[in-house]
Amino acid sequence: xxxxxxxxxxxxxxxxxxxxxxxxxxxxxxxxxxxxxxxxxxxxxxxxxxxxxxxxxxxxxxxxxxxxxxxxxxxxxxxxxxxxxxxxxxxxxxxxxxxxxxxxxxxxxxxxxxxxxxxxxxxxxxxxxxxxxxxxxxxxxxxxxxxxxxxxxxxxxxxxxxxxxxxxxxxxxxxxxxxxxxxxxxxxxxxxxxxxxxxxxxxxxxxxxxxxxxxxxxxxxxxxxxxxxxxxxxxxxxxxxxxxxxxxxxxxxxxxxxxxxxxxxxxxxxxxxxxxxxxxxxxxxxxxxxxxxxxxxxxxxxxxxxxxxxxxxxxxxxxxxxxxxxxxxxxxxxxxxxxxxxxx
Ligand code: RAM
Numbered sequence: 001x002x003x004x005x006x007x008x009x010x011x012x013x014x015x016x017x018x019x020x021x022x023x024x025x026x027x028x029x030x031x032x033x034x035x036x037x038x039x040x041x042x043x044x045x046x047x048x049x050x051x052x053x054x055x056x057x058x059x060x061x062x063x064x065x066x067x068x069x070x071x072x073x074x075x076x077x078x079x080x081x082x083x084x085x086x087x088x089x090x091x092x093x094x095x096x097x098x099x100x101x102x103x104x105x106x107x108x109x110x111x112x113x114x115x116x117x118x119x120x121x122x123x124x125x126x127x128x129x130x131x132x133x134x135x136x137x138x139x140x141x142x143x144x145x146x147x148x149x150x151x152x153x154x155x156x157x158x159x160x161x162x163x164x165x166x167x168x169x170x171x172x173x174x175x176x177x178x179x180x181x182x183x184x185x186x187x188x189x190x191x192x193x194x195x196x197x198x199x200x201x202x203x204x205x206x207x208x209x210x211x212x213x214x215x216x217x218x219x220x221x222x223x224x225x226x227x228x229x230x231x232x233x234x235x236x237x238x239x240x241x242x243x244x245x246x247x248x249x250x251x252x253x254x255x256x257x258x259x260x261x262x263x264x265x266x267x268x269x270x271x272x273x274x275x276x277x278x279x280x281x282x283x284x285x286x287x288x289x290x291x292x293x294x295x296x297x298x299x300x301x302x303x304x305x306x307x308x309x310x311x312x313x314x315x316x317x318x319x320x321x322x323x324x325x326x327x328x329x330x331x332x333x334x335x336x337x338x339x340x341x342x343x344x
Contacts, residue, residue, distance in 0.1 A: 041101060041298040041299040041300075042099070043068070043072065043295060044073065044074040044076070044101045045064070045076075045100065045102045045103075045104060046076040046100050046103055047060075047077045047104045047287065048077075048078055048079050048095070048103055048104065048105040049061065049077070049106050049131075050083040050088075050107075050108050050131075050132065050175075050178070051080055051083040051209060052077075052080070053081070054236065055262055055264065056236040056237075057079075059262070059283040059287070060130070060131065060283040060287035060290075061077045061287055062287065063282075063284030063285055063288035064077075064287035064288060065291075066284070066288060066291075067287070067291035067312075067313055070313055071292075071295055078091045079091065082210070083108050083174065083178070083208060084108055085109035086112075087108070088105065088107070088108055088113050089112070089116045092105075092116040092119075093119070096125055099124075099125070101125070101126065101294070102125060102128060102295075102297060102298055103120060103126075104129075104130055104143075104291065104293075104294055105117075105128070105129055105139075106132045107132045108178060109177040109178075110135050110177070112177070113138070114134055114138035117139060121138075121140070126294060127139040128140060128141050128142075128297065129141070130144075130286055131143075132179045136324060140303070140304040140324060141302070141304045141320060141324045143286065143289050143290040144326065144327050145283075145286050145329075145331075146281050146328060146329060146330055147327060148180075148184055149187055151184050151279075151331050152185075152188045152191055154279045154333065155184070155188060155232050155260070155279060156191045156192060156196065158279065159199070159230045159232050159256060159258050162230060162256035162276055163229040163230045163256050165198050166199060166229075167198070167199065167228075167230070168199075168200050168202045168225055168227050168229055168230075169199055169200070169201055169228070169231065170201070170203045170204070170205065170232075171185060171201065171204040171205070171232050172205055172214060172217055172218060172221065172232075172235075172259075173204060173205070173206050173233070173234060173235060174206065174207065174208065174209040174234075174235040174237065174238060175208045176206045203224070205221060207238045209235055209237040210237065211240070214233075214235075214237055214241035215241040215242070215245050218231065218241060218246070219245055222245075222255065229255060229256060230256035230257065230258070231255065231258075232258055232259045233258075233261075234259050235259070236261050236262050238259065239261040239265075239275075240261060240262075240266060240269075242257050243257055243269035243274050246269075247268075247269060247272065252273075253273055257269075257275050258275065258277060258278050258279075259278055260278065260279055260331075261275075261278040261280060261334070262280060262283070263343070264342075266334070267339055270334070270336050276335060276336075277333055278334055279332060279333050280331065280334065281328060281329060281332060282332075285328060285329075288312070288314075289315055289326065292315070292318075293310065293312070293318075296308075296310035302320060304324040306321060306322050306323075306324075307319065307320065
């Protein structure tokens with residue numbers, strides 16, 4: 001299968017513990033980092049997701065808020081209705097004028113928001129990307145949910161397993177410029193070419209992380225490619241919309257669907273057999289870690305240099321890796337056996 005039993009069990013336990021902590025509102029107490037009150041840092045931290053109204057970002061923002069409450073900072077969340085870089089730029093500019101301590105942002109474009117972010121940094125605002133990165137010179141740290149090769153591989157393995165390693169597949173992505181999805185798609189293409197000669201990727205379409213657009217793109221894919229055997233959707237918005245389409249269509253159970261989804265959005269589709277298995281990480285932990293990375297930057301505990309270490313509350317100590325990347329952990333596979341254990 002995809003994970004060694006031990007890895008899978010350990011990941012399950014880690015997810016379950018952190019989900020339980022979030023659910024009970026249990027705080028981890030003082031960070032023990034020696035920072036915090038008295039340092040005079042501006043712990044006003046604003047989360048700026050790709051767009052609002054996406055349960056994935058609701059969960060990551062809630063994790064950020066939990067962390068910021070723990071260290072007595074000020075949490076805020078702003079964001080555009082649509083997942084576009086332009087929409088993010090105006091919020092970045094406003095936050096710069098307001099003089100927040102840090103912006104934690106999931107980037108809709110690796111370059112287009114860079115000038116605005118660098119103006120913010122020139123004005124003393126720390127910039128943490130999480131979930132979807134910018135170019136490395138426009139932020140201080142990137143909090144990465146899992147290593148990109150691993151995220152690509154778990155999805156390639158799942159679709160290969162679900163279609164018997166042969167036939168046509170398509171990808172239903174988020175917005176066309178999303179840094180994270182584009183990196184994963186490139187790696188999926190490489191892995192398919194290297195290890196799965198029987199699988200043909202016939203098309204990549206973009207649902208813009210909009211539910212209706214993703215639903216319509218799913219319908220179009222199935223019409224255009226009558227021999228399609230599977231769809232990979234590396235976005236929680238896309239996979240949920242595609243599952244909803246498949247559920248009441250003639251393709252349910254015939255065309256496989258996998259990718260990255262949240263358990264709460266995917267539960268009914270796993271329970272009725274529309275979807276067999278999909279992957280993700282814990283978005284609450286991702287937001288929580290981004291908040292602690294912001295705090296560490298604001299207080300000068302880290303600069304984003306490789307080897308810097310910081311305390312991340314209940315998640316423990318983290319080390320900044322090459323290119324200012326902080327890695328949360330491994331992706332995790334959800335299926336009918338374990339989905340009941342998760343609530344996010
Ligand atoms: C959507 C967004 C997000 C991505 C997840 C998997 O919610 O595109 O950036 O990480 O899917």
